[in-house]
Amino acid sequence: MMSDVAYIGLGSNIENPQTQINTALVNMQSHEQISIQHCSHLYASAPMGPQNQPDYVNAVVKITTGLTPIELLDVLQEIEQQHGRKRLGERWGPRSLDLDIILFNNLNMDNDRLTLPHYGMAQREFVMVPLFEIEPDMIMQNGKTIASWVADCSFAHLRRLPGKIDLTSLIISTQKL
16 A cells, blocks of 8 residues: 655756656656656756766655655665666765655654655755645645745756656656667
């Protein structure tokens, strides 16, 4: 039964980022314990950390799942590996694909593999703005509205990309391959 709700942040800045994100969405949706409910637009953002790398393409999806948070993390890391993700210990370096669990129900969790809610989400406009797009009435775990969190974000290096992700078309087109 897929009764748990999670929000996943997607990001990529190398190896055709929009294709990486689109394919990752298809990979997630094809998993028997994951169902995508809503997907934000794609956003371009400046990289965190070293600036001598391409801009990122980001999105946030709302899913329902029957997986535990750690099982979901394992699935997402497997999808990252399928997309050529290398974990070289370089923080904020270029990535073919980055999938982060932002929220999982109202769970608070902090262990060596996973911190929920995601530890840096409030300072990341490339997470907060797409999350606000798909859940504008969300109340955050501290009792504040997501709108108030977004109001504290800097928008200097964020822009929404044209078009909207059509998951149904993506799935149909990949089934024809």
